[in-house]
Amino acid sequence: MLNQDIISIDQFDRETLEGIFEVSLFLEKEIKGRGSLDLLKGKVMASLFFEPSTRTRFSFESAMEKLGGNLVSATGVNFSSMAKGETLEDTIKTIERYADVIVIRHPEMGSARIAADSSNIPVLNAGDGPGEHPTQALLDFYTIKKEMGKVEGLNIAMIGDLKHGRTIHSLLKLLSHYENINYYLVSPEELKIPSEYLKGIKSYKEIKTLVEVLPDADVLYMTRIQKERFASLKEYEKLKDCFVLNKKMLESAKKDMIIMHPLPRVSEIAVDVDEDPRAKYFGQVENGLYVRMALLALVLGKLKLKEKVVI
Ligand code: CP
Numbered sequence: 001m002l003n004q005d006i007i008s009i010d011q012f013d014r015e016t017l018e019g020i021f022e023v024s025l026f027l028e029k030e031i032k033g034r035g036s037l038d039l040l041k042g043k044v045m046a047s048l049f050f051e052p053s054t055r056t057r058f059s060f061e062s063a064m065e066k067l068g069g070n071l072v073s074a075t076g077v078n079f080s081s082m083a084k085g086e087t088l089e090d091t092i093k094t095i096e097r098y099a100d101v102i103v104i105r106h107p108e109m110g111s112a113r114i115a116a117d118s119s120n121i122p123v124l125n126a127g128d129g130p131g132e133h134p135t136q137a138l139l140d141f142y143t144i145k146k147e148m149g150k151v152e153g154l155n156i157a158m159i160g161d162l163k164h165g166r167t168i169h170s171l172l173k174l175l176s177h178y179e180n181i182n183y184y185l186v187s188p189e190e191l192k193i194p195s196e197y198l199k200g201i202k203s204y205k206e207i208k209t210l211v212e213v214l215p216d217a218d219v220l221y222m223t224r225i226q227k228e229r230f231a232s233l234k235e236y237e238k239l240k241d242c243f244v245l246n247k248k249m250l251e252s253a254k255k256d257m258i259i260m261h262p263l264p265r266v267s268e269i270a271v272d273v274d275e276d277p278r279a280k281y282f283g284q285v286e287n288g289l290y291v292r293m294a295l296l297a298l299v300l301g302k303l304k305l306k307e308k309v310v311i
Contacts, residue, residue, distance in 0.1 A: 001298040001305060005116040006124045009134040009170045014177040017141065019305030020294055024142050027297070028290040031066060039302045040069035046099035047073035048091075049126070050082070050106045055263060056126045056135070059288040060103045060296075067293055072098055089118040096121045101300060122299040130164045130229055136262055137170035139291040143284045144219055147258050151175060157184040157213040159243050160223035160268060162193040167262040168223060169197050176200030184213040188242050190235070191225070210243045214253045220245070222261045222268050246270040250278070260284055 001016075012020075030037060045064040049057050061071055072095075074080040082091055088106070092115045095102060104115050105126040112125035112132075127133045144151050156175070162168050162185055175181055176199070183204035185193050192206065207213055214220070222245060230236040244267055245259070261269060261281040273279050297303040 001295075002301040003122055004299050005112075005119075005122055006134055006295060006299065007112050007116055008125070008132050009137045009173045011134075012174070012177075016305065017138075017174065017177060020138055020291070020298070021142055021145060023294040023298060023303055023305065024138075024287075024290045025146075027293045028287075031290065031293070036066045036068065038068040039297055040064060040067040040300060043069040043101070043300055044099045045069055045071050045296065046095045046102045047071055048080075048095070048102060048104045048106075049073075049075045050104070051127065051129075053105055053126065055285050055288055056105060056133075059285070060124075060126065060135075060292050063289055063293040063296055066289075067297065069296070088114055092118040092123070101296060124295060124299070127166060130166055130226075132170045132173075133166040133262075134170050135292060135295060136167045136288070137174045138295070139284065139288040140167065140171050140221070140260065140262070141174055142291050143260060143280060143287050144258070146287070147280055147283075148218065151178050152180045154218040155182045155184065155216050156219045156221065157186060157217040158193075158221045158223070159186040159210055159213075159245075161191045161225045161229075162187040162223070163191040164226040164229040165223045168193070168221070171221070172197045172201060182216075184217065186210055186213055186243065188239055190239060210245065211249065211252070214249060217253065218257050220253070220257060220259045222259065222265070224261075224264065224266050224268060227266075241267055243268055244270065245273055247272040247276060250276055253278070 047057060047061055064071055080091060096119050101122045102119060103124045103126050104112055107129045109129040109131035112128045116123040125134055158168050183201060184207055185204055186207045225240045227236050257278055258280045259278050263281055
């Protein structure tokens with residue numbers, strides 16, 4: 001994966017997905033055993049976040065630091081010369097002179113592709129508006145596989161804003177490489193999954209209530225209703241509390257199912273769910289660190305897929 005951009009989950013075949021999983025697992029064990037590594041010593045990551053982020057930004061930055069690398073960063077258009085009218089293309093052509101890899105989050109769909117086309121160093125898409133969030137899909141895959149031991153044969157319920165939820169879009173594309181998964185897509189009519197993300201998905205049901213899917217789900221993937229993507233506040237207010245999971249509701253769920261959420265949450269998971277051992281969303285946050293370490297090490301050529309590495 002040396003020098004590869006990571007823009008869309010479409011670019012990965014099944015073998016590569018499995019390879020990234022293995023490298024992430026390897027780095028998780030190394031970091032848990034040794035605290036930090038020198039793998040990316042001398043390398044610089046430019047962290048460009050033109051849209052709010054906690055997990056993606058901090059996990060990429062922490063991943064770089066824990067692997068011995070360094071950071072240069074900008075958060076918000078107002079903290080770069082884009083506030084003076086500089087284009088994204090010129091911004092990227094400038095930053096590539098100072099860094100070895102660029103991580104970018106931007107509110108416009110397609111912006112990560114534009115950045116990659118302007119850059120001679122790898123560009124990693126940390127979310128492009130309502131488009132994709134490929135590194136989140138990789139960490140979601142990592143979480144499901146680590147917790148359940150597999151993805152095939154599972155009943156996976158995706159709940160909430162399936163129209164705007166880029167984590168859902170990328171995860172569905174990723175999982176389309178795997179057979180025998182039953183999907184339950186739970187959303188209000190206004191927030192249905194766009195049909196383009198159902199290509200390659202063989203078995204799915206579109207459902208209107210959360211309680212219907214609870215007894216069957218092996219993976220319950222909750223998402224936030226994305227206020228910032230609505231044209232009108234009134235429309236958001238109407239839908240914002242359409243699905244709320246609480247501890248009592250989990251009585252009907254399987255004992256060995258897992259609850260995931262890319263976070264941030266607003267009201268869709270009550271805090272009383274957090275103490276349930278099936279709630280994996282903060283573990284999912286931590287997994288982002290290992291997966292992003294793996295991606296940085298791979299695109300910077302410090303690890304290779306399938307290589308049995310000894311650092
Ligand atoms: N899951 C996720 O993308 O979180 P942030 O928006 O906090 O980065």
